[in-house]
Each structure stands twice: as structure tokens, then as C-alpha cells.
Amino acid sequence: MIRKGRLEDLDIAMDIFDEGRAHMRNEGNFNQWINGYPKREMIIDDIEKGNFYVVERDGEIVAAFTYILGEDPTYTYIEGKWLKDNPYGTVHRIGKREKVKGVMKEVKDYCLTKEGTIRIDTHHDNVTMRSVLEKLGFTYCGVIYVEDGSPRDAYIY
Numbered sequence: 001m002i003r004k005g006r007l008e009d010l011d012i013a014m015d016i017f018d019e020g021r022a023h024m025r026n027e028g029n030f031n032q033w034i035n036g037y038p039k040r041e042m043i044i045d046d047i048e049k050g051n052f053y054v055v056e057r058d059g060e061i062v063a064a065f066t067y068i069l070g071e072d073p074t075y076t077y078i079e080g081k082w083l084k085d086n087p088y089g090t091v092h093r094i095g096k097r098e099k100v101k102g103v104m105k106e107v108k109d110y111c112l113t114k115e116g117t118i119r120i121d122t123h124h125d126n127v128t129m130r131s132v133l134e135k136l137g138f139t140y141c142g143v144i145y146v147e148d149g150s151p152r153d154a155y156i157y
Helices: 007-026 038-048 105-112 126-134
Strands: 003-004 052-057 060-069 090-094 118-122 141-145 152-156
Touching: 003 105, 003 118, 007 038, 007 052, 007 060, 007 090, 038 052, 052 105, 052 126, 060 105, 090 105, 105 118, 105 126, 118 141
Parallel strands: 090 118
Antiparallel strands: 003 052, 052 060, 060 090, 118 152, 141 152
């Protein structure tokens, strides 16, 4: 089950993000989610704007993500080409418990009920995420640059 995240979910979500960060480091990805990203204040802002979601299984929060409808400023410029130019939603800051499977498919299916096109990006070093996205039918479109200027591989569904 996916539901809107609440402030009382914040500590669990931050723990999930810490677990995701550790997983990335264990896989050799030292360039993504650095300097404490995603920061607590950012997630509070996502919650207050109604853009934060949690995935529950058997009453336990096992994943968390941000989903924003509408244009994402970091997606305005792309080295490559978006395959669709229609309205979209963007998934950001997705993290899950290490032992949990199938979360990204669940998130994709949920987001598609809100908007027919999804955009998402990940660091090139995040081999696991790139593989999951491709297996779920997302298509690589090119490289975008996030706020700090670092590149990300951009995908669309």
C-alpha cells in the first residue's frame, strides 16, 4: 500500500535513506546521496507540500519517495531527448529497506494512476537502479544536471 507520508513517518524514512546510502556505498557508488542527502529539512518540505509517500507492507513502512506532478526545472535541459513531451510526474529520493523486493514496480504502478508519464533520474554509478528501471520498461533519454551541477542519467516511462 502506498500512502502520503506524514511528519510522524520522518524518522523511519530517514533511516530508510541511511540504509539506501549504505547500500550504494557497498556497491561502489560513492557519488550519489552525498553530504547527508536527502536532508531531513528537504523531506519535511516534501511532506508539507504533499509530495512525500511511503510504501507499507504488513503495516510497516518499507520504502519512501517523493513524487511531484508537473514540470521539474532540472529536466528542462537534457543532453539527449525526452521521448515524450506531455505532462509528467517525477519520482525523486526513493529509498527502500534492503531486503524488500518489487518496490520500484509498485511505485511505478501507483504513479501511473496519477499521470501517464513518469520521469526519473539516477547517478550513472547506481547500477542497481539503472538495471531496475530498464527491467520495468523505463527508457534512457540522456543526461540531465541536478541543482549542484552533477550529471544524472534520465529515464522516462
